[in-house]
Amino acid sequence: MSKLITENASEEFLYSLSNYCALQGFVEDQFGLGLIARAVEEGIAVIKPTGIMIFNMGGRPGQAVCKRLFERHGFHVNKLWQTKIIQAADTDISALVEIENNSPHRFEFFMGLTGDQPICARTAWAYGKAGGRIAHALSVYSCQLRQPNQVKKIFEFLRNGFHEVSDSLDLSFEDDSVADEKIPFLAYLANELKGNSCFPYEPPAGSVHFCDLVAGFLRAYHHIPVNSQNVVIFPSRAVAIEHSLQLLSPRLAIVDEHLTRHLPRQWLTSLAIEGTESDEPSNDTITVIEAPRQSDLLVELIKKLRPQMVVTGLAQFETVTSSAFVQLLDITREIGSCLFLDISDQFELSSLPSSNGILKYLSGNPLPSHAAIICGLVKNQVYSDLEVAFVISEEEDVLKALSKTVEILEGSTSPIRQYYYGCIFHELLAFQLADRHLLAQREREKAKPDVLGFASSATLVLNNSELSISEAEKSSLIHMDVDQFFLPSPSTVKAAIFESFARQNMAESEIDVTPSIKHFIENNYGFPTNNRTEFVYADSSRALFNRLILCCIREGGTFCFPAGSDGNYVSAAKFLKANIVSIPTDPQKGHKLTEKLLTGALKTVKKPWVYISGPTVNPTGLLYSNKEMNNLLTTSAKFGAKVVVDSSFSGLEFDVEGWGGWNLGNTLSSLHSSDNPSFGVILLGELSLKLLSRALKFGFVVFNDPLLVDAFYSFPGLSKPHSTIRYAIRKLLGSKEHKAGDLADAVKEQARKLECRSKRLKETLEKCGWDVLDPLGGVSMTAKPSAYLNKVVKIKYPPNSSADVDSEVKLDDCNIREAIAQTTGLCINSSSWTGIPGYCRFTFASEEGDFERALDCIAKFKDFIGN
Numbered sequence: 001m002s003k004l005i006t007e008n009a010s011e012e013f014l015y016s017l018s019n020y021c022a023l024q025g026f027v028e029d030q031f032g033l034g035l036i037a038r039a040v041e042e043g044i045a046v047i048k049p050t051g052i053m054i055f056n057m058g059g060r061p062g063q064a065v066c067k068r069l070f071e072r073h074g075f076h077v078n079k080l081w082q083t084k085i086i087q088a089a090d091t092d093i094s095a096l097v098e099i100e101n102n103s104p105h106r107f108e109f110f111m112g113l114t115g116d117q118p119i120c121a122r123t124a125w126a127y128g129k130a131g132g133r134i135a136h137a138l139s140v141y142s143c144q145l146r147q148p149n150q151v152k153k154i155f156e157f158l159r160n161g162f163h164e165v166s167d168s169l170d171l172s173f174e175d176d177s178v179a180d181e182k183i184p185f186l187a188y189l190a191n192e193l194k195g196n197s198c199f200p201y202e203p204p205a206g207s208v209h210f211c212d213l214v215a216g217f218l219r220a221y222h223h224i225p226v227n228s229q230n231v232v233i234f235p236s237r238a239v240a241i242e243h244s245l246q247l248l249s250p251r252l253a254i255v256d257e258h259l260t261r262h263l264p265r266q267w268l269t270s271l272a273i274e275g276t277e278s279d280e281p282s283n284d285t286i287t288v289i290e291a292p293r294q295s296d297l298l299v300e301l302i303k304k305l306r307p308q309m310v311v312t313g314l315a316q317f318e319t320v321t322s323s324a325f326v327q328l329l330d331i332t333r334e335i336g337s338c339l340f341l342d343i344s345d346q347f348e349l350s351s352l353p354s355s356n357g358i359l360k361y362l363s364g365n366p367l368p369s370h371a372a373i374i375c376g377l378v379k380n381q382v383y384s385d386l387e388v389a390f391v392i393s394e395e396e397d398v399l400k401a402l403s404k405t406v407e408i409l410e411g412s413t414s415p416i417r418q419y420y421y422g423c424i425f426h427e428l429l430a431f432q433l434a435d436r437h438l439l440a441q442r443e444r445e446k447a448k449p450d451v452l453g454f455a456s457s458a459t460l461v462l463n464n465s466e467l468s469i470s471e472a473e474k475s476s477l478i479h480m481d482v483d484q485f486f487l488p489s490p491s492t493v494k495a496a497i498f499e500s501f502a503r504q505n506m507a508e509s510e511i512d513v514t515p516s517i518k519h520f521i522e523n524n525y526g527f528p529t530n531n532r533t534e535f536v537y538a539d540s541s542r543a544l545f546n547r548l549i550l551c552c553i554r555e556g557g558t559f560c561f562p563a564g565s566d567g568n569y570v571s572a573a574k575f576l577k578a579n580i581v582s583i584p585t586d587p588q589k590g591h592k593l594t595e596k597l598l599t600g601a602l603k604t605v606k607k608p609w610v611y612i613s614g615p616t617v618n619p620t621g622l623l624y625s626n627k628e629m630n631n632l633l634t635t636s637a638k639f640g641a642k643v644v645v646d647s648s649f650s651g652l653e654f655d656v657e658g659w660g661g662w663n664l665g666n667t668l669s670s671l672h673s674s675d676n677p678s679f680g681v682i683l684l685g686e687l688s689l690k691l692l693s694r695a696l697k698f699g700f701v702v703f704n705d706p707l708l709v710d711a712f713y714s715f716p717g718l719s720k721p722h723s724t725i726r727y728a729i730r731k732l733l734g735s736k737e738h739k740a741g742d743l744a745d746a747v748k749e750q751a752r753k754l755e756c757r758s759k760r761l762k763e764t765l766e767k768c769g770w771d772v773l774d775p776l777g778g779v780s781m782t783a784k785p786s787a788y789l790n791k792v793v794k795i796k797y798p799p800n801s802s803a804d805v806d807s808e809v810k811l812d813d814c815n816i817r818e819a820i821a822q823t824t825g826l827c828i829n830s831s832s833w834t835g836i837p838g839y840c841r842f843t844f845a846s847e848e849g850d851f852e853r854a855l856d857c858i859a860k861f862k863d864f865i866g867n
């Protein structure tokens with residue numbers, strides 16, 4: 001167009017061009033409103049927050065379409081004036097007729113200036129051809145941004161490389177309360193995606209910032225003097241309740257009838273009934289009795305049954321005062337029972353929360369050591385199924401144990417869930433005037449009651465597992481001990497995340513990930529599926545793996561881990577009291593499992609379940625070839641073993657062509673038709689590594705065994721991926737399967753970068769006296785601290801640590817983790833985590849600055865030992 005028009009072009013020439021404009025790349029192009037949409041978006045960037053845009057527009061696309069153009073961009077719209085004008089004779093509307101023929105949309109014309117009933121373009125075209133005069137509306141709209149500062153941030157983000165998301169953005173809301181919640185979140189999310197190249201590391205028990213916001217809300221609105229250290233984050237209320245029961249493992253628990261729906265079925269059917277053959281429940285079985293949500297009946301039940309643990313909510317009318325809560329505290333203290341009180345139904349995310357007797361009590365009295373508060377956050381205005389939960393306690397041992405439990409059994413809570421509710425808390429705290437008065441002094445708890453402690457098996461695992469080192473113990477830690485991806489997320493991934501929240505009214509087909517997952521596993525692993533194949537999804541593969549452990553326990557099976565497996569999975573199996581066998585691996589083959597070693601192990605095991613990490617092995621980063629995997633599956637089939645193939649750490653292989661990939665279809669088809677019906681293969685996976693973002697926590701498990709499906713669903717309390725995550729996953733998997741494309745190219749680029757990093761890390765480690773096992777993919781490698789073994793070093797502990805004095809230690813492949821962390825701030829995993837004698841683990845998908853600092857720390861430790 002710029003080449004056609006000159007500065008001195010005549011008015012007649014300009015008028016001849018006025019009916020046409022190039023496509024602008026907006027969804028409104030189909031209605032001839034692309035130029036208007038472009039003007040709106042460019043106007044958002046330059047208009048003042050309280051400014052008004054005035055549009056003088058033809059109404060041919062229809063009044064609803066014109067109005068929606070402005071509303072979806074975040075404007076309040078007011079129609080100032082409207083008339084009708086005769087359609088210009090030189091304008092051909094046949095293109096509009098064509099659009100109507102190929103879509104349900106109808107344009108809006110009138111039969112002359114006096115016509116009051118709209119007619120479509122096809123009718124108008126015919127009427128005009130027959131000599132009639134056709135008219136269309138002309139309207140003047142006044143448009144003013146709602147929440148202008150936030151809307152400006154959203155469109156600033158879209159202008160910087162994310163224009164394709166613009167068509168999906170919908171900021172039209174019938175309810176102002178929905179707009180007041182969603183628009184600030186979209187602005188916050190845009191800011192996070194624009195400002196951070198990746199989603200940074202957060203402690204497994206919850207983002208420090210989110211815990212601060214939860215505690216800040218309780219302080220500001222309810223005057224309860226708690227801080228972030230009193231808060232533990234869980235994916236959902238159901239998960240928090242189940243894991244608390246597993247941690248304490250009471251022989252008998254009374255649980256509110258409204259809260260038992262997601263508990264394992266076995267717990268609800270294991271009551272010993274007099275006169276039956278099975279009147280002695282197993283020591284490992286938790287018996288749950290349902291209780292009515294009425295305090296007087298509940299108290300009577302507690303007095304008679306004397307449970308070790310009570311989990312309950314209170315009816316709305318009983319929370320007006322604190323008397324029912326105090327009554328429950330007293331009776332549970334008296335009989336030595338732990339009390340977990342659920343306040344989810346009464347907890348309001350509002351700047352004017354209703355009076356709450358429980359929270360009012362806590363403002364003047366400490367929460368007793370035998371009690372904790374559980375709250376599932378579900379009362380948002382936009383997503384009824386988006387949940388995150390927190391537990392409040394003032395007992396340090398309980399908080400530490402819950403934090404470690406959520407790390408072992410869940411890994412961590414989805415960052416997106418915490419971002420969403422964190423934004424709501426932030427808005428409420430920004431609205432609240434700072435209270436300059438000190439919070440009231442509370443009476444101290446007189447004496448700690450004698451209540452049920454943690455289960456001995458859980459305590460043993462929590463004390464001996466190699467879990468994350470918290471920032472409270474040592475600041476500025478560098479984490480090479482987490483299986484997460486901290487490299488920059490590609491713009492394709494950021495766009496999909498933002499679009500999933502920008503959309504409204506998504507169709508079920510748009511969030512159905514099963515066809516994409518089915519295509520993904522068939523394409524990448526040759527894993528066969530049929531109409532009996534079951535797909536189950538959760539926030540993480542670890543949560544799904546724990547359900548498989550419970551299925552194994554229920555079957556009376558034994559879980560077999562090759563030496564050199566994920567230490568978190570082994571800890572989870574021990575925590576859940578599974579029978580475990582460690583299978584030796586072959587040092588000559590990089591500590592991989594071989595057919596011979598597997599055969600030797602399975603000869604002595606009844607009802608074996610075999611865990612195999614592959615194609616990429618965590619922690620070594622080596623790869624199983626297609627032949628090696630087929631041999632292991634064939635061997636497992638001979639013994640009727642169930643095989644859990646964990647692909648969670650795969651998808652970032654350094655040399656895909658040289659390795660060759662997997663195609664398990666033929667082998668699995670022949671083995672499933674064999675004579676051993678107990679054999680089966682379960683495919684476990686997680687997509688955050690494959691899609692290059694830890695924000696997209698999405699785990700899946702796939703199996704074909706109907707009996708296993710029934711057993712799996714008897715443990716229903718999984719935290720499922722939200723619809724927004726499913727939308728993003730489906731979109732990205734579709735993009736990834738197109739071998740050439742932004743995401744596919746990004747995956748190749750990140751795999752190349754990880755390979756370069758692994759070489760640099762290997763070089764640094766070898767210079768500093770480590771023997772390194774070369775990885776071929778993934779985000780981790782293993783190395784043996786040969787130069788440091790048996791060296792005696794003196795370590796200075798910080799004043800607030802559990803070890804108050806300096807101590808001399810003789811270094812081995814286990815305590816070297818603590819020595820490196822205390823002297824340099826670098827966190828790695830020792831051989832007690834890897835299961836490979838002598839070998840520690842280093843992950844290298846950290847942020848660029850952290851990776852460079854980590855290399856310096858390795859050299860610094862060498863100097864420390866030398867001095």
